[in-house]
Amino acid sequence: MLQKDYKVHIPVVKELLNEKYDVLAGIDCIGFKDDSNQKLLQDINSFLEQYYDKIRHKVKEQELKNQLSFTLITKILMGTLGCVPAYDRYFIAGIKNQKVATGNYNLKSIMQLVDFYEKNFARFEPVREKMEVEGMPYPQMKMIDMGFWQVGLELDTNKRIQTAH
Structure with missing residues (x-):
């Protein structure tokens, strides 16, 4: 991918702009209970x-x-539609550490995250309501993304501290 310029992503942008995906933009977790979503x-x-x-x-x-990295796919989906967390190193470490979902990006993992959000809805929503960009509230999956990314970062940071001593 490094050998390509930004134009390589144009077909992806066009596909993401397809109206059929509008329902995924900022979708609430409960929306994933719908089979069509x-x-x-x-x-x-x-x-x-x-x-x-x-x-x-x-x-x-x-x-x-090597298989295609789900980090790329999930970062694209988080950055454009806000419908899934970015399954990067820190996020995966965070969800595994807290035993919330599998570290693999698949529907099972997404549904485990949906269940987690619903169980903790009363704790998440007051915080989420205060977080917005340009008048738009953060998607619920962005809240999940930020929280578990932070857990993963702290795990990594603490590991380095222990290794250094």
Whole structure:
């Protein structure tokens, strides 16, 4: 991907702007209980996986050894639709440490996060209501993303402190 310029992402932007995905933009966790929304998430995931795999194939010009990183896909979805957390190193460490969800990006993990948010709704919502950008409240999945990312960061920081002594 580093060998490509920003134009490589234009088809992705066009797909994300498709009206059918509007329902995923800032979706409340409970919205994922609806099978049609789960299907839309799977559809956009499939599009992103197939598209970026093709790009990777063209760049490498050989069989790919590694699977596509879900970090890229989830960061795109968090940054554009706010519908899933960014499954990066710190977020994954955080959810695993707290035993909230699997560290793998899939529908099962998303539904585990949905259940977690619903169980803690009364604690999350008053905080979320105070957090906004340009008059728009943070999506619920952004709250999950920030919270577990912070847990993962602190785990990593503490590990470094212990290693240094």
